[in-house]
Amino acid sequence: MEWALSDYFILVILAVFVNNILLAQFLGNCPFLGTSKNMDTALGMAMSVTFVMVLAGTISWMVHKFLLIPYELEYLQTLTFILVIAALVQLVEMFLQKSVPTIYRSLGIFLPLITTNCAVLGVAIINIKEDYTFLQTLIFDFSSAVGFGIALILFAGLRERFALLKIPKPFDGTAIGLVTAGLIALAFYGFKGMVG
């Protein structure tokens, strides 16, 4: 079970690029298309997701390990994880509002959206499915979030330029966004060769 440093490195590369959570696993596409129209929103979303994803992933890992397994309640995994995430998001929102209002003002509007961001729940479920240890969970969640952020910010950068272009009417809006996402996914597909 001992993992060498290089294995952790591979885990990070896999999570950020090869199995990019947005472009290869299709998790978290609603905020991807919804909040990528300009750079500031994309940055805010990426930061909030990183924060919640790491917290929710590790907490749900602990809930699974210390609560569900001892009581043989693994089949309630979905139900408990979503409740953990929902409660967590609510707590984070309340905490930020009271103690760091500056951050709350910039991230606050994204927090409720994150409850229904399937990337967060998806990562929490993958942690369990892959039997990750606590350290692996922590690293995997953070790298997945970074992968999410990179894809989102790249995409927002491209989309900002659409305002200057003349796009055929039927493609205007989400349609051209999807095609662009496909092309970015194609570029990320090249990373598959890196880890064989």
Added chain:
Amino acid sequence: MRIVQEFTKGLWNELPPFRLVLGLCPVLAVTTAAKNGLGMGLATTFVLICSNTLVSMMRNIIPSKVRIAAFIVIIATFVVAVELLMQAYVYSLYQQLGIFIPLIVVNCIILGRAEAFASKNSVMLSIADGLGMGLGFTASLTLLGGIRELIGTGQLFGFSVMSAHYEPFAFMVKAPGAFICLGILLAVMNYISMQSKA
């Protein structure tokens, strides 16, 4: 008839995921084959109808401050039920859809319909709404899955339908193909509505 109206709106005017661009993750991820799209669509429809019914029945009891939490519990309950039933009766489909079955919980369509429709309307109307939206979603997923399967592998529902000379365009069943195929379909739908309006 109001019921008929609520039912049919999900089939064209508000067809998910094309008109209401919600719940895209499963749309992109499981549509590598028509059969997977159909299975995912039906599972989602089941959860949607059940949660709409229950939310609508309890709409006067649930205090508005905790309504989202209550909705999530109700939806998650049905999702776990679907997980168990699929494991028991259609195990191979369960294996193929994998992580996307638990993720029905966070499919924005379901919470969206609970919040926007079922919590304000009667049980009968909510069922009609759920059925319409669900079937629209299922049809879209099956169509997208069918197109990708046909072009990507030359098969449809697992049967070879193309001539033997057909060279499968494997790009379509890979991740980037999902985005591009959905984008083009969306544009085609936009084009059709623009034509019919003009």
Added chain:
Amino acid sequence: MRDIIKMFIVLTVICCVSGVSLSILKDKTKDKIADQEIKFVKEPAVLSVLAGFDNDPMIERKEVEFGNDVSKLMFPAKKDGELFALAMEVSDVGYGGDVNIMLGIDMEGQIRGISITKHKETPGLGARISEANFTKQFKSLSVSGDIALTSKGGKIEAISGATISSKAVVKAVSDGVAIFKDNIENIKNVF
């Protein structure tokens, strides 16, 4: 205050109802799910390590107890009602986690075949334990000295760069053969 109590009660009731109904459903579907898992996960592996039987090893599967509360699920292969081989799952810890192996063995204690059912070894290195070139080396071995890596005087060539994974397979298989030989009378009685 009344609002808060009401919120609390409603949420608690919803959670309780949901928990109770799900546990009932879980109970009702438990056997069916176990059957399905055996059919889709175990059956292909069992079929790959056993051949020449005319019964259904899936339906006739049984837990065989070895004393000390240890038991193993075994799949018998019979010809004309006569037990001639069986399959069982063995496991050991490899490099990335548990390695599970379906082991097929006949009544003389000779290995019929092995098939890796689950592993988390490194792709391209340890993961090559699933390849036929590795697994076929176990076929027809029966003496416990043979079921060891060549470096230890056995007949199994380890995968280069993946000694830990290879060792795990060897250990699991030789333990499995040992269990089988120690309990052969017991097994004959059960089936």
